[in-house]
Amino acid sequence: MFDYNFHWRPVLKNLPDLLGAGLLTLQVAVLAMVVGIVIGLALALIRMHMRGPLYWLATGWVELARNTPALFQLFFFGFGLGAFGLHLSPFAIVLCGLSFNCAGYLAENFRGGFQAVPETQLRAARSLGMTAWQAYTRIIIPQVFRIVYHPLTNQLVWAVLMSSLGMLVGFRELSGETQFFASRTFRIFEYFAATAVIYYVIVKIILLASRLLAARLFRY
Amino acid sequence: MIEIRGLEKYFGALQVLKGIDLDVAKGEVLSVIGASGSGKSTLLYCINGLEPIQKGSVIVDGTDVHAKGTDINKLRQKLGMVFQQWNSFPHLTALENVALAPKIVKGKSKAEARDIAEKQLRHVGLDDKLNVFPSALSGGQQQRLAIARALAMEPTYMLFDEATSALDPELVGEVLDTMRLLAEEGMTMICVTHEMGFARDVSDRVAYFHQGVMEEIGPPEQIFGNATSGHTRKFLANVR
Ligand SMILES: Nc1ncnc2c1ncn2[C@@H]1O[C@H](COP(=O)(O)OP(=O)(O)OP(=O)(O)O)[C@@H](O)[C@H]1O
Ligand SMILES: [Mg+2]
Numbered sequence: 001m002f003d004y005n006f007h008w009r010p011v012l013k014n015l016p017d018l019l020g021a022g023l024l025t026l027q028v029a030v031l032a033m034v035v036g037i038v039i040g041l042a043l044a045l046i047r048m049h050m051r052g053p054l055y056w057l058a059t060g061w062v063e064l065a066r067n068t069p070a071l072f073q074l075f076f077f078g079f080g081l082g083a084f085g086l087h088l089s090p091f092a093i094v095l096c097g098l099s100f101n102c103a104g105y106l107a108e109n110f111r112g113g114f115q116a117v118p119e120t121q122l123r124a125a126r127s128l129g130m131t132a133w134q135a136y137t138r139i140i141i142p143q144v145f146r147i148v149y150h151p152l153t154n155q156l157v158w159a160v161l162m163s164s165l166g167m168l169v170g171f172r173e174l175s176g177e178t179q180f181f182a183s184r185t186f187r188i189f190e191y192f193a194a195t196a197v198i199y200y201v202i203v204k205i206i207l208l209a210s211r212l213l214a215a216r217l218f219r220y
Numbered sequence: 221m222i223e224i225r226g227l228e229k230y231f232g233a234l235q236v237l238k239g240i241d242l243d244v245a246k247g248e249v250l251s252v253i254g255a256s257g258s259g260k261s262t263l264l265y266c267i268n269g270l271e272p273i274q275k276g277s278v279i280v281d282g283t284d285v286h287a288k289g290t291d292i293n294k295l296r297q298k299l300g301m302v303f304q305q306w307n308s309f310p311h312l313t314a315l316e317n318v319a320l321a322p323k324i325v326k327g328k329s330k331a332e333a334r335d336i337a338e339k340q341l342r343h344v345g346l347d348d349k350l351n352v353f354p355s356a357l358s359g360g361q362q363q364r365l366a367i368a369r370a371l372a373m374e375p376t377y378m379l380f381d382e383a384t385s386a387l388d389p390e391l392v393g394e395v396l397d398t399m400r401l402l403a404e405e406g407m408t409m410i411c412v413t414h415e416m417g418f419a420r421d422v423s424d425r426v427a428y429f430h431q432g433v434m435e436e437i438g439p440p441e442q443i444f445g446n447a448t449s450g451h452t453r454k455f456l457a458n459v460r
Contacts, residue, residue: 123270124307124366128321128373129296138320142311220311220353 010185011194018191021177022198028094028166028173029159035095036102036155043103044110058107065104071165073097079171090171098159104159109151113144146218153210157203164199174198221245222267222377222410226276229262229432234286236262238432239276244410246376247372249403251419251440252412254429258298260412261304263429264379267410268299281376297325302371304382308354308369314341315350318369326373332412340368360391371402378402380411416459420444428452 011018046058065073074097077088088096117140125135167176174195181192222244236259244250250437252260265271267278269285269292276408278285283295315445318337322328328336341347344364354362363383370378380399384392396418403409413419419426420440427437428449436449447453 002231070338118305118307120303120305120307124303124309125298126270127268127296127301127303128369129293129325130321131293134324138324139309146311219313220355 006190007187008194010181010187010192012191014181014191015194017181018174018177018195018198021172021174022202024172025160025163025174026202028098028171029089029156029163032095032098032102032159032163033152033156033193034204035099036106036159039099039103040106041110043107047107048111048114061100062104062107064100066108070101070162073101073170074165074169090166090169090176091102093169094166094171094173097165099162100160102155102159105155106148106152109148109155110144113147113209114140116147117143126190147218149210149214153207156210157206160202161205169182221279221281222408224267225279226280227263227266227273228275229259229266229271230274233263236432237266237273240434242427242434242437244377244408246408247406248425249409249411249423249428250431251423252410253414253416253419253426253443253455257431258429259335259432260429261381263408264381264412266303267379268296268301272302283358293325295374298373298376300373300378300379302363302366302370302380302383304386306359306366306386308357308365310354312395313351313353314346314357314365316367317354318372319370323324336372337368340371341365343371343401344368345394358391359387360394363387363391363395367395367398367402377408377410380409380413382412382414387413416444416456428455430455451457 009145036180043058043061046054049060074093077096077100078090121139121143122135125139126132129139131151163173164175166173167179170176172180178191178195182188185191224240224242227237227240228235231416237294240263243392243397252263262271266273267280267285269278269290271440273286280295280298283290285292285295286411308314309320312320315334317339317419318340319330319333322336323330323333338347338350344367346361346364346368349357349361349365354365355394357365367378383399384395392415396415398421399409399411411418411423423440425437426440426443428435428447428451430449430451436443436447436452444456449455
C-alpha cells in the first residue's frame, strides 16, 4: 500500500536555490507592500475626501481587489494585458498583481484607521498653527499607523503567501522554483514539504521582526 | 483687540450665528454663557478660523481672519484654544505635546522648545509629569496639559470652549484654578462656560447667547443681578 520511498537528497542539493527563491519571494512581497501602502493611503484619502471620477476609480479599485480572486488579478496583469500586446516580465506581473491587491485591502485598513482618530485631534493641531500637512504628518498619521500596524503585518504575511500564485504566470519565486525542481525529479512531496517549511520560517521571521519593531516604535 | 462685526454663520441652511457684534479688548476676560446649541462654540471656531463664515468679519489685531490673503496659521499663533474634549496627542509625552508646535510651527530649536514646554508645564502644575503619556494622566491633568500646549505658542488671546464640562466634578476645580491664574496674569480670555461661579468671579464681562444672537452683554453684576432680557433671566434661573 504505502510504498513511497522518501528521497530528500535532491531537495538538500537544491536547497540553496530554494532559499534564493525564498529571498525573491520576500523581495516581491515587500516591494508590493511598499507600493500597496502608498497607493492604499492615497485610495483611502480619496475615498474619504473626494467626490466624482477619482472617488469612483478608487472605490472600483478597492471593490475589485477585495472581491475577486487574487489569482484573477494576477492573470489580468499577465494574460489580460498580454492580450493587448503588453507583455510584462513575470516579476512585474506578480509585483503589479500583488500591489493591486494589497492597495485595495490596505485602503480599507487605512480608512478605518483614519476614522478611529477623533476629528478633534485635527482641530487641536490646526488651532496651534500647524499647517494641514504638519497636522497630518505629525499628529494624525502616527496615530493611524499605530492602529493599522498589525493589519499591515498581516498583509505582508498574506503577500508572501499569495506570491506563490506567481508560479502560474511563470515566475520562479519560491513556489515556481519548487515546481521546477519537483517536476524534473518527480520528488514532488519532498520539494513542496521543504518549501512549506521555508514559507513557515519566512512568516515566523516577519512576525517576530514586526513584534520587535512594534516594541521600539510604540511607546504609549 | 478682537473686533467682530455683523458675523453670520450657517451650517447648510441652518443659521447658527445671526449677526454678532462684539469687541474684546486686550486684558479682558469675557465669559460666554447660553443654552446648548446657541452657537457659543461656533463663535470661537469663527474667531480662529476653524470654521468659515458667510457674512461679516472677525478682525484680530487688525488682521481679518477670514480674508483671502491672511496667513491663518500665523494668526492662530496669537489665538490659543482649549477644547471641551481635551485632545492631548496620545502618541506624545506631556513634554512633547507642548514642545511640538513651538518647534515645527515657530521654528524653535529643540532645546528652546524644551525649555518653553517645561516652563508652561510648571505653569499649570504638571512639572512632575514631563515624560508621562496622556493615557496616564487624569482628565483634569490632560486639560491642563492642553492649556500648557496652547500657552507654549505665547498667544495674545486664549479661547476656552467649555474647558471643564467633560470633566468629573472633582477635577473641575484644578482646571478652573489654572484659568483663574491666567486671568490674574492679565491674559485676554474668551471663556465659553457653564460654570456660573467662574463667570461671575473672574470675568470682566459676561455675554449671554440665545439661538445665535448675543442677547445681552455686560459686567457680571448686571447679567447675574439685573439682566434686562427675559431669556437671560430664565436661563440663569434654570442653571442655578
Ligand atoms: N459641523 C456642524 N455641522 C452642522 N451643524 C452644526 C455643526 N456644528 C454645530 N452645528 C449646529 O450649530 C448649532 C450651534 O452649535 P454650537 O456647537 O456652536 O452650540 P453651543 O452653544 O456650543 O452648544 P453646547 O453648549 O452644546 O456646546 C447647533 O444647532 C449645532 O447642531
Ligand atoms: Mg459648544
